[in-house]
Amino acid sequence: MVNKVTSAAVIGLNAYKVSVETDVLNGLPGFAIVGLPDASINEARDRVRSAIKNSGFTFPAKKVVINLAPADLKKEGSNFDLPIAVGLLVEEGVLEEEKIKDCAFIGELSLDGTLRGVNGVLPLILGLKEEGVKNIFVPQVNAVEAALAGNVNIFGAMCLGDVVNHFADVQIKPTIIDINRYLTDCAKQEYIYDFKDVKGQQKAKRALEIAAAGGHNMLMTGSPGSGKTLMAKCFASILPPLELSEALELTKIYSISGLLSSDEPLMTKRPFRAVHHTASANGIIGGGSSPKPGEITLAHRGVLFLDEMVEFPRNVLEVLRQPLEDGEIVISRAKHSIKYPAKFMLLGAMNPCPCGYLGDKEKQCTCSEFQISRYKSRLSGPLLDRIDLQVEVPRLTANELLNIVPSAETSSDIRKRVIKARKIQAERYKNEGILTNSELTSKLIKKYCQIDKESADLLKTAVVKYQLSGRRYDRILKLARTIADLDNSENIKQTHVMQALQYRMSNQSG
Ligand SMILES: Nc1ncnc2c1ncn2[C@@H]1O[C@H](COP(=O)(O)OP(=O)(O)O)[C@@H](O)[C@H]1O
Ligand SMILES: [Mg+2]
Structure with missing residues (x-):
């Protein structure tokens, strides 16, 4: 008899129901997994076998065939350990197929039968919820993240034994969370860098406020020491809080990237991704042999900060053009393409010329006109076209830095205006499916x-x-x-x- 256990696999940010079919045949003992598994699923064989034995159950001494259906979907990761083990325990008569019919299982097993956390839990749960699955078993460490999906019973299990016991006598309590609490908590967060510490630079500050309010891209040009990097760091402190829909979307991204921490299961802060110019194109854009979101997707709904922007390889800067326009990136694979969201604000900083002192009040620029124009041309016209706010940031002299009294305005004051402007936009565009003017x-x-x-x-x-x-x-x-x-x-x-x-x-x- 073949039994079926429900699980799920992620493609891009979406998840699909996967049916784990188990067949136990008479013949030489063996254990095969079919259905395009990658290396980690093959390793599942060893883990599942040990986990079952070490949890006190017997592993079938027959020929075992597991099929992950549909077979043409490429499946990655170790989250099929648990459903495979459950299927085998049904074969052994430890679990009843009838009882697990409307349940789904996700989790990696360690050799002793404990359940380890896996990546991509939130998208997996949302996918299963969409398919009408009501009860989902996940590793205990992923339970809170899973419960963010809402309106589905999440059972967090410490080990394989917990799952078996749930259907016998010791039921696991479903994990229920108050999602709004996480969002309110985040409103209280503190920032290290504050605009109250930035002297002068009114024009740049105002431009950053406009950028934050409308989600616009911005480029700051100025001599070394003019405070560009400092102001970029302050920028995070004036960004509006995330809407719940944005927080969930970001949580999915960070979940599949394995970047969610277990004590912060919901992304509550807008991302601020400072990327170095030596980062690889794949790392920035996304991709690779088993595709992962790149920095532009990790910066979704937040900021991608390119300091010393002209130092980035031209090909990397040019591939940014398309996501800057479309707000998403499509990564083509052999069988299918994967789409990741990438609605980020681009914040760039650069010197005005190779020596850095073109237009400076004190220091003389030593560059030739040719050097200057070649330097500037590293940012192409079409790329600059997409940067709404371009401001010069003149360096303050030592005297000015000493004598200018900082304005009393804090980041929190600016942030209030930004939030107000965002509210106006959200209200205006409530039927258009966008949140900001930049979209x-x-x-x-x-x-x-x-x-x-x-x-x-x-x-x-x-x-x-x-x-x-x-x-x-x-x-x-x-x-x-x-x-x-x-x-x-x-x-x-x-x-x-x-x-x-x-x-x-x-x-x-x-
Ligand atoms: N307008 C300013 N107000 C306060 N401090 C400033 C200002 N401009 C520069 N500084 C100081 O100079 C340092 C260097 O600034 P930085 O942001 O690294 O400059 P840039 O990135 O433009 O080269 C800052 O850490 C800060 O201490
Ligand atoms: Mg700098």
Whole structure:
């Protein structure tokens, strides 16, 4: 007789139901697993055999065949140990097939029968929930993460014996959590870097506030020591808290990447990913032989910070263009392609020239014009087109640093304005499936970024004068929309368009 046990496998960020079929045949004792298993599933054979024996049960002394169906889906990871063991225990008569019919099982077994945590639990549970599965057994360490899915019974088990006992006499208590508590807790979080410690730099600070409010990309150009890195670090402290839907989406990403900590099962902070220019293209974009989300996906709904941006290999910068436009990245595989979300804010910092002191008040720039133009050309026009806010950050002299009194405004003050502007956007776009102005498509720009005749004339003049592309035109309108939202103004006024233009024209030739 063949018995079937339900489990699941992840592809991209989605999960599919997998049926673990167990058949025990007469013949020479053996243990085969079929259905495109990768190496870790083959190792499952040894783990399952030992775990069953060490939990006090017998392993069938016959020919055992396990099939993971559907066979054409590539399955990875060790989360099939538990369902395989359950199938074998059904064969042995320890568990009844009838009783486990509407249950699913996920978990890696160690040789002594204890259950180890696995990656990707939240997407697995959400996938199974969608398929109508009501009861799911997971390793105890993954139980809280699993329970984030809501409306499904999660049973966290310490070991294989716990699962068996649950169906006999000692039932496991389902794990239930209050998801909103995690989100409220995160509102109290503290930040190390605060804008109250940044002197002067009003223009850059204002631009960062606009970037945070509308989810816009931004580039800071300035001499070494002008505070670019410092301000980038402060940026995290003015980002709005995550919406629940965003928190769950991010948790899925961090879960499949194995980056969730067990004491923080829900991602409650917007990610701030500072990436070094020596990072590999796969590491930044995502991919590899068994594809994993890259930094642009780990920065989803948060910030991807590229310090010393011109030092990044040109090919890496160029592949950023497509996700910057689409908010997602498609990784092509032999049989199927995987889509990962990548709606990140790009925050870049760079020197104005190779020596770093072009335009500095005190130090003389030693670069030739050719060197400067070659340096700047490392960021291509199409890439710059996608960076809505471009600001110069002049270095403060030692005297200025000593004498400027810092403004009393804290990050928390700025954050309040950012949150207010985000609320306005969320309300306006509640039926459009987006959260911020930066996500507006051309069609939605026409609907939500109407400007009066004077503003339109102003923009037209700028388009001609600075030879702006159509893409830039759209982005100026989105930026003006955010500036108007920060101003609590329903209409985009001329002053908003003028401000938006000012962030486009600095630091670029055309
Ligand atoms: N506007 C500023 N206010 C306060 N400190 C500053 C400012 N600009 C620079 N500094 C100081 O200089 C240090 C170097 O700044 P940094 O952010 O590393 O510069 P950059 O990345 O532009 O080279 C900072 O850690 C900070 O101590
Ligand atoms: Mg720096």
